[in-house]
Amino acid sequence: MSAEHTTHDEHAAEHEGMTKKKIWQVFFYLLGITAVEFFIALYLLPKGIVGHGIGNFAYIVLTLVKAFYIVAYFMHLKFEKFALKTGITVSLVFIIYFIVLMLIEGNYQFIHMN
Amino acid sequence: MNTTVSKLDEIRTDAWSGGKSPFAVEYGKLMMWFFLLSDAFTFSAFLIYYGAQRFSKISWPDPDVVFQSIPGIADHGFPLVFVGIMTFILIMSSVTMVLAVEAGHRNSKREVVWWMIATIIGGLMFLGCQALEWSHLHHEGYWWGSFPASYTGLDTVGALQFANLFFTITGFHGFHVFTGVVINIIILLMVLANVFQKSGSYLMVEKVGLYWHFVDLVWVFVFTFFYLV
Secondary structure, eight states, rough: OOOOHHOOOHHEEEEEEOOOOHHHHHHHHHHHHHHHHHHHIIIIIITSOOOOOOOHHHHEEEEEEEHIIIIIIIOOOSOOOOHHHHHHHHHHHHHHHHHHHHHHHHHHHHHHHH | OOOOOOOGSSSSOSSSSSSSSSSSSSHHHHHHHHHHHHHHHHHHHHHHHHHHHHHHOOOOOOOHSSOOOTTTTTTSSSHHHHHHHHHHHHHHHHHHHHHHHHHHTOOOOHHHHHHHHHHHHHHHHHHHHHHHHHHHHHHOOOOOOBOOOTTTTTTTHHHHHHHHHHHHHHHHHHHHHHHHHHHHHHHHHHHHHHHHHHHHHHHHHHHHHHHHHHHHHHHHHIIHHHHHO
16 A cells, blocks of 8 residues: 555655744744734825725735735645645635625615615 | 556556545544634625625724724824734734644644643733723723714714624634634643543644634734724
């Protein structure tokens, strides 16, 4: 059986995946991104250097980057098998669909019910 | 007899050819992933409803005005500072959790214990901060179904929705943090009782770690949509 061999390889990959150094590196990425968000909220927006549309777009992009680091490294998904990675991430397409659906609905209400 | 193996009779060893799981994760861990996926849908539904409400209203409370106090230190004038502290605490506790998992891979019981304790303290600090924030907002007049008298006219429509959704969503998230702390304590006790030392694997720490990181992940989104946008 080759199963034993594969599990051994996976364990090796696992240890390679999240060393202490890598953990702290990801922590500083997350901290840095949050600091950028604060910079936008407390400096760029009040001074009028960027508009609220751009600010909100930046917030959402930065949030998704943070989410990627948490899921990929802290939750270890990046080092899992292809089937698990795709199974989990592709399912999130329903959330995107729901966002589009509900924001259109909200916009409709804004136009017609206010 | 011809000994050449035909294409069909060759033993295949790729991921989907059977005999082993294509996911190559232990059953409980896979189930944790499925649970977290379903929980992600629940939280998304909450946050998307919040977005839809916000889109549909003419006015909405300004987060920089609502959240500008540091309970116990300053009543106003510091937007985002307190929630910044809360975010830092939660990210920090996620780091200590992943360090516990890393120590578990090395079968180092002592390190797992200390990192788990650090994670539990982080979780309790976050819950304490949330309690302070809730009681502060409650004193200002926000609660389920109520908002400060400073909102008048059309502004009341958005303020009511904001108050309801704020307490519902941060409450649901806080409940997750609370259960996370409880589960962390249970796993810590199991570590102390040498349960995983005997079974030879700290996989259970990994599973509770997944849950804990998910709670952090949700907070990242709650933080963006309630406090920043």
